[in-house]
Amino acid sequence: MAGPGACHEDAEIERRKTDSIYHQVKEFLDKGETLAVATIVSTRGSTPREVGAKMVVTAWGEILGTIGGGCGEADVKREAIEVIRTRKPRVVRVDLLDDISSDSPAVCGGIMNVFIDPWWKERDAEGAGK
Template sequence: MDRELIEAALALLEQKQPCALATVIQVKGSAPREAGTKMLISADGSITGTIGGGCAEAAVRQEALEVIKRGCPTIYHLDMTADTAADEGMVCGGVMDVFIEPLVALA
């Protein structure tokens, strides 16, 4: 577990800066990162940590921004096996579930 990421999350939480924490909770097939991998997303779109980069990460980041607005957690299902994934250049070919929780929601 990444100490810096947890420190960063705590700092944002204490300063009441809108942000969300994404955690890979399940992986099937070949995915870029293992379960437990985390990424912190701020309301301005900046990220700390990585859940693998590329389109998958961009999609999670986008969803996280929605979570920050809505203020309730969600499980985001990423399918990288579909033909579209190949079209988008996602070569891992696995399925990944990412839990995204708002630490501080937008008021």
């Protein structure tokens, strides 16, 4: 019952590959780098992105993905570099209430909690399937 849709399927897999943030994570880990994966784990009020949004930060402060941009993101980036250095995860509370007068696009009036998690190759291998 093989359908003639095989080529469509390959194209879709290719598309998903480029979408996957974990592909990029793996590439960096393979080079021996430690990364920080920052994820919005809870929000209150109006926030630029939803729970589950992710951003990957490298030791040099490069960023892949976004958790909404603006000052909040800059704070998270700073904390992420610390997380990479110590290899200890932490939760960062990003308050978008306090700088209502700024021109930043991140002024939404909400609060979000961001979990910053260090990933490195050996740790990644520890979580392997059984």
